[in-house]
Amino acid sequence: MPYVNIRITKEGATSEQKARLIAGVTELLKDILGKNPQTTFVIIDEVDTDNWGIGGETVTVRRQKR
Amino acid sequence: MPYVNIRITKEGATSEQKARLIAGVTELLKDILGKNPQTTFVIIDEVDTDNWGIGGETVTVRRQKR
Amino acid sequence: MPYVNIRITKEGATSEQKARLIAGVTELLKDILGKNPQTTFVIIDEVDTDNWGIGGETVTVRRQKR
Amino acid sequence: MPYVNIRITKEGATSEQKARLIAGVTELLKDILGKNPQTTFVIIDEVDTDNWGIGGETVTVRRQKR
Amino acid sequence: MPYVNIRITKEGATSEQKARLIAGVTELLKDILGKNPQTTFVIIDEVDTDNWGIGGETVTVRRQKR
């Protein structure tokens, strides 16, 4: 009965991409650890780029520099 | 000083229901473990059904099948 | 299908107390929001008092002051 | 490669304040633990006051009482 | 720069299985969302069966019933 939380920046992931991610992670847990998909939760959080920092600066600023 | 995080799908929980949940969990922690309500945090996250997976599929898809 | 994470300091909660907490929170979610207990997860994290801070100091230090 | 998650109530923190928080926490981790800023993540979650409880009541209610 | 947290019950996952899980999830994020593996974190938490509840009871109790 695994719980998986995936946090990514909110930059346009589609419903279809999120569905594929959920299916893929659930399958990995079944294949590698024998976990039952019916009690596997996968929750995706999409985080505003102003609220995600790496290297001491926000992703918003980082994207502008590139 | 407990910290409680409740994650549910975003499907119309009202402010009143959320308030009752917060009151109830805080009381449980006081009754069972003697925790001080004044330093008990309860945070509710409401997650889009596209972003919550169970059984390898999103709750959005699961709801449509029923 | 709620996910609940309860974080408390590691100060001797018994298996029986943790079981009561799990039962109580699961019941609250059923009573208030109609959530199915069979897909309700409750995970308790017990955190070392050296690793929990409040008021800018660790709980270890705070306990010694009392 | 630390991961830091800061959860605050959604009450008007500006992009500039969030950027300062990210910079400050990243610097602390470098200064105190020698952590590399390039692999330090800081994620800020802003939570609706209806969804944050303390003392058994929501922050929304608490703010009204003051 | 995704952050993934996988929580499973502590029931003997090996280092090799955990390494495969980390590799697999990182690859999924690259394949589906184009995320850079060098800034993809995957953290696995192994939780004591006394501390994980489902269906209102601990996994410890649930395992004994089977």
Add this chain to the structure above:
Amino acid sequence: MPYVNIRITKEGATSEQKARLIAGVTELLKDILGKNPQTTFVIIDEVDTDNWGIGGETVTVRRQKR
């Protein structure tokens, strides 16, 4: 009433370093956002290097390569 969760690899952070981190983050939240230290929680999780992945491999493996 902020909640901060800092996750680092378990590689020997001392109680004194953790106390400084807690004090520093609490002060930042007071200085930048005016948050009350008495209701600021900081929780540090120290994660086994086998359980932390970056770049698709565990930190254990990564440390060996260097």
